[in-house]
Amino acid sequence: MSDVQEATKQLLDVNLHENWRAIQVTESDPRSESEHLQVTIGATVPTGFEQTAADEVREKLGSSCKISKDRGKIYFDISVESLAQVHCLRSVDNLFVVVKEFKDYQFKETKEEVLKDFEELAGKLPWSDPLKVWKINTSFKKKKTKRKKINQNSGREKIDNGQGDKTDEKEDKKGFTNNTLDSHILDYYENPAIKEEISTLVGDDLASSKDEKDEKEETHPKVLKFRVTCNRAGEKHCFSSNEAARDFGGAVQDYFKWKADMTNFDVEVLLNIHDNEIVVGIALTEESLHRRNITHFGPTTLRSTLAYGMLRLCAPQPADIIVDPMCGTGAIPIEGATEWSNCYHIAGDNNPLAVNRAANNISSLLTKSQIKEGKVSWSLPIDAVQWDICNLPLRTGSVDIIVTDMPFGKRMGSKKRNWNLYPACLREMSRVCKPGTGRAALLTQDKKCFTKALSGLGHVWRKAHTVWVNIGGLHAAVYLLKRTPQAFVHPSEQDGERTPW
Numbered sequence: 001m002s003d004v005q006e007a008t009k010q011l012l013d014v015n016l017h018e019n020w021r022a023i024q025v026t027e028s029d030p031r032s033e034s035e036h037l038q039v040t041i042g043a044t045v046p047t048g049f050e051q052t053a054a055d056e057v058r059e060k061l062g063s064s065c066k067i068s069k070d071r072g073k074i075y076f077d078i079s080v081e082s083l084a085q086v087h088c089l090r091s092v093d094n095l096f097v098v099v100k101e102f103k104d105y106q107f108k109e110t111k112e113e114v115l116k117d118f119e120e121l122a123g124k125l126p127w128s129d130p131l132k133v134w135k136i137n138t139s140f141k142k143k144k145t146k147r148k149k150i151n152q153n154s155g156r157e158k159i160d161n162g163q164g165d166k167t168d169e170k171e172d173k174k175g176f177t178n179n180t181l182d183s184h185i186l187d188y189y190e191n192p193a194i195k196e197e198i199s200t201l202v203g204d205d206l207a208s209s210k211d212e213k214d215e216k217e218e219t220h221p222k223v224l225k226f227r228v229t230c231n232r233a234g235e236k237h238c239f240s241s242n243e244a245a246r247d248f249g250g251a252v253q254d255y256f257k258w259k260a261d262m263t264n265f266d267v268e269v270l271l272n273i274h275d276n277e278i279v280v281g282i283a284l285t286e287e288s289l290h291r292r293n294i295t296h297f298g299p300t301t302l303r304s305t306l307a308y309g310m311l312r313l314c315a316p317q318p319a320d321i322i323v324d325p326m327c328g329t330g331a332i333p334i335e336g337a338t339e340w341s342n343c344y345h346i347a348g349d350n351n352p353l354a355v356n357r358a359a360n361n362i363s364s365l366l367t368k369s370q371i372k373e374g375k376v377s378w379s380l381p382i383d384a385v386q387w388d389i390c391n392l393p394l395r396t397g398s399v400d401i402i403v404t405d406m407p408f409g410k411r412m413g414s415k416k417r418n419w420n421l422y423p424a425c426l427r428e429m430s431r432v433c434k435p436g437t438g439r440a441a442l443l444t445q446d447k448k449c450f451t452k453a454l455s456g457l458g459h460v461w462r463k464a465h466t467v468w469v470n471i472g473g474l475h476a477a478v479y480l481l482k483r484t485p486q487a488f489v490h491p492s493e494q495d496g497e498r499t500p501w
Contacts, residue, residue, distance in 0.1 A: 037080040039133050040101070042272075042281055043092035047072040048469035048478070049309035053091040056312070061085060070233055070274035072470075075101075080133055090308040090339055093288040096270050096281035097130045097137075105278045111238045115247040121280075122251035130282050134267065137284045225261035227268055228252060229283075234275040244271060293334050295364040301328065302405050302443075306469070307335040310403050310441040313467070313480050318342040320400035325349075325389045325429070330358030332403050334365055337382040345382040352386055359384045390424040394432045396488055402429050402440040406450070418446050422453035430460035431488045438483030443469070445476040454479075459486055 045053040050072065054065035057076050065076040075098065078086060086095060108114045228249035230241040248271055253260055258267070268283035293304050310332065316322060320343040324332045327347035336345045347358045366380055387393055406425070407418065422444075429440060440461075444450045454461060465480040 037129060037132065038077060039080060039129055040075055040077050040098040041086055041284075042068075042073060042075050042096045042098050042279065043086075043089070044072055044094045045074060045092055046303065046306045046309055046469060048467045049091060049306070050074055052309045052312050053089075056089055056091045060089065068274070068279075069277060070272065073272075080136060083133065083137060087285075087289070089289075090335070091305055091312070093303070093305050095284040095289075097133045097284060099127060099130045099280040099282060100125050101280075102278040104276050107237070107276070109238075111243070114237075114239050115243060118244055118248040119251040122248060122255050125280060134282045134284065138266075224256070224258045224266045225264060226252065226256075226258045227260065227262050227265045228271060229268060230271040230273065232273040234273065236275070237273070241273075244273065293338065293365060294329060294331060294361055302331040304331055304335050306443075306471075307332040307403075308339065309467075310443060310478055311336050311340070311401075313441045313465070313478065314401045314403060314439050316340045316343050316401060320344075321346070321398065322401040322403065323348065323394070323399050323432070324404045325387070325392060325402065325425070326404045326406060327358050327384070328354050328405065330361045330384065332405070333358075333382050334361055336403070337362075337380050338365070341381055343381065346385060347382065348385045348387045348389075348392070350386065350388055355384050355386045389421075390428050392428055392432055396431050397434050397438075399432045400434055400438060402433055402438075402442075404440075404442060406442055406444040406446075415446060415449070418449045419452075422446070422449050423456060426453050426457050426461060430457060430483065431490075433483045435460075435483055435487055436485040439464075440481040440483075441478055442481065443471075443476060443478045445471065445474045447477055450477075450479065454481075460484055460488065 043053065048071075050067045053074050054067055054076075057063055057065045057074070061076070061078060061082055063076040063078055063082075065074050067074050074092075086092075108117060226249075228245045230245035230248070232241040232244065249260060249269070252258070252269055270279075270281040270283055272279040272281065288303075289305065294301060311322070314322075316336070320340075322333070322336050322340070322343050323346045324330070325348050327333060327349050330347045333345040333347040336343065347355075347362070349355050349358065362380065362382055362384060385393075406422070433440065442450070454463065460483065461481045462484055463479060464482045467478040467480070469476050469478060
């Protein structure tokens with residue numbers, strides 16, 4: 001049974017009656033009806049990759065998908081039994097179930113009237129089905145966490161193969177934990193900007209150990225805690241996001257008798273406003289799904305969802321050799337090895353610290369794979385190498401796909417250095433990439449420098465497509481390049497000087 005089938009089976013086994021007094025359900029058999037419940041799911045995706053995400057939804061879920069006018073969001077309809085598969089999508093950051101969508105909401109002229117409408121809106125919305133989905137999703141996450149801990153213990157025992165006593169096993173676990181924590185602390189001192197990432201990781205471990213205690217103490221239904229988050233885009237609104245969230249949240253509190261809590265909440269109600277379009281939803285993810293594979297962060301760690309989108313642009317085929325010559329923490333090749341395991345992925349960088357982080361992330365992925373499969377697996381189709389991007393230790397025409405995040409010249413490198421680095425990179429990439437069939441997806445914010453470098457190599461690279469993306473507030477671009485059939489000629493040979501062998 002596949003992971004998706006098993007997850008779906010767990011999801012359908014959830015008892016909808018459990019801890020459900022806080023939400024009014026009147027159906028005689030909620031479980032049987034929930035299996036056929038149709039809901040609309042909203043997802044946030046990396047801006048610019050909405051179409052890529054929509055294609056993945058159609059491919060993996062068989063659902064039609066609508067791209068929102070508000071950039072970075074898609075919507076699709078599913079039956080609740082597909083909820084587990086939705087969490088397995090590689091291109092989405094956050095998920096929410098749609099309560100109600102207003103395609104052309106008529107705002108009143110004064111702020112007081114608009115906010116009054118928001119107060120009255122809470123009691124008019126069809127909350128029942130979305131809250132059922134939220135409840136199923138919450139119970140599913142609890143079961144998944146519990147099963148994950150059981151599988152980790154059983155997985156370690158199987159890997160041990162009966163050799164060594166329990167004391168050694170405990171010491172190994174302790175050593176593994178300490179080494180992991182030490183590496184996070186090392187990363188912090190190398191780059192204080194990633195302190196937030198480390199705090200999140202450590203906090204997650206503490207929170208997971210606290211979950212079991214909370215489950216034991218929870219013997220009677222509790223009053224749910226909630227918060228309202230308003231995301232607003234548009235210039236014609238006479239109110240602020242905070243004002244909309246405050247008044248709408250107050251009405252939600254009065255309607256459900258829930259307790260407002262901005263940090264330790266059970267339910268997050270979303271109020272998305274884009275010009276005259278309003279979407280009310282309930283969050284299904286506590287944190288972005290892009291954190292799924294990375295445990296050792298660097299100064300410019302790429303989101304896994306964006307890495308997936310870049311790889312998908314290149315349409316990898318079985319047996320392709322895929323290279324990230326400036327891999328950083330290895331987000332792109334790790335995502336590739338996870339989704340396209342029938343290809344071979346190479347992660348390379350000139351910085352030994354970056355290669356070390358990539359190797360540690362690959363090791364974590366291998367451990368995760370061993371635990372999931374419940375058996376020893378000594379390798380993945382991925383490797384990490386330290387090299388010089390301008391002099392790659394690869395044969396000419398040996399690579400099918402190159403996908404990389406080039407230095408923006410801000411946190412890494414400099415704008416001045418890029419004027420020499422970019423032409424040299426593109427020239428070396430054209431050497432190792434297969435003429436005629438090779439392709440590359442290159443991300444950069446230094447668009448002027450990249451365009452100049454590309455113009456001088458038009459005989460080997462042809463620009464096929466450009467995807468405009470937002471990277472932490474920076475306006476960047478992913479350039480999809482196609483390798484022309486022209487064979488690579490070394491610059492020395494172009495000048496008539498042949499290097500003697």
